[in-house]
Amino acid sequence: MILVTGATGVVGGEVARVLASSRAVRVLCRDPGRLAVRGPGLEVAVGSYEDRASLSRALDGVEAVFLVTTDPGGHSDERFLEAAVAAGVRHVVKLSAYAVGEDDADDLITRWQRGCEASLRSSGLAWTLLRPRSFMSNTLSWAASIRSEGVVPVLFPRSRNACVDPRDVARAAVAALTSPGHEGRVHPLTGPEAISAEEQIRELASALGRPLACRELTPDQAAARWARRYPPEVVRALVQSARRQARGGKTTVDPAYTRLTGHRPRSYREWALDHRTAFGGDVERPAAAGAPLVAGAGVGVD
Known part of the structure; x- marks a missing residue:
């Protein structure tokens, strides 16, 4: 049995969908009502990282886990790994971040992810680390502004990021x-090119068949917008990460994704075409690997 956490999110949901189409898979989630995954082999375990009894139930009979945590500075990883060891789990595949492997990345979220990786490495469990760059789906945060104004407000619009399609992750x-053959390995995951927000906006304009404008934000303006959703320490980490991207750090x-899967990574143009209805476009073309993903990716830097 494989257990998937984060199944209401952009990557965990796709992992669960793919697995449930052909094998038995169990998902751990707080609210089954938010779960969009269906499949003949799907089991749902209701619980949380804070509830040890629910973790024990979810992990009963599980051999491998896909682990996603989204609480910067929190202790979800430690709680989960303690329960996994007690349950006899063999292998944990952990969703981390590309920045963990970069010496110049020292924001709060990256330091937390490094600590989470260290906890897994020292747990005694077999481990695999996935370190993706920024998700292309993060640009879904532009959807409301695009639909209402045709304008995208963005910090450092000309800085580039080798962002990755979460379906590839x-x-x-x-x-x-x-x-x-994946135990003890780290897989850094990127898209096929480093692309700027301005270039992404042009790709979205092409996919939608209408002009879009980019409005550059100052760091203070971007921080004020992020503060509507995140606590101050996370906002500071996001600004710090954005500044590192502006210096060319991302x-x-x-090539790790192609070596791992035998496939080329999807481009942002492909992602934009597959998700254009989220931005007010016409009916989406069929996605290459199943239904398009439109859920948020959670807090993180890359």
């Missing part, structure tokens, strides 16, 4: 969970 996770294109 999910494909990498499924490979690590279901095929041998442009590396890594």
Whole structure:
């Protein structure tokens, strides 16, 4: 049995969907009403990282886990790993962040992810680390502004990021969970190119068939917008990460995804075409790996 956490999110949901189409898989979630995954092999375990009894029930009979946590500075990883060891789990595939492997990344969220990775490495469990760059789906945060104004407000619009389609991250996770040889390995995951927000906006305009404008934000303006959703320490981490991107720190294109899956990573143009209805476009073309993902990706830097 494989357990998938984060199944109401953009990557975990796709991992669960792919697995449930062909094998028994269990998902751990707080609110089953938010779960969009369906499949003949799907089981749902209701619980949380704070509830040890629910973790024990969810982990009963589980051999491998896809682990997603989204509480910067929190202790969800430690709680989960303690329960996993007690339940006899063999292998944990952990969703981390590309920035963990970069020496110049020292924001709160990256430091927390490094600590989470260290906890897994020292747990005694077999482990695999997935370190994706920023998700292309993060640009869904622009959807309301695009639909209402045709304008995208963005910080450092000309800075580039080798962002990755979350469906590709999910494909990498499924490979690590279901095929041998991934224990003790780190898989850095990027898209095929480093692309700026201005370039992404042009791709969205092409996909939608209408002009879009980019409005550059100052760091203070961006921080004020993020503060509507996140606590101050997370806002500071996001600004710090954005400044590092503006210095060119997130442009590396890594071949690990192709080595791992045998497929080329999807481009932002492909992602934009597959998700254009989220931005007010016409009916989406069929996605190459199942239904398009439109859920949020959670807090994180890359």
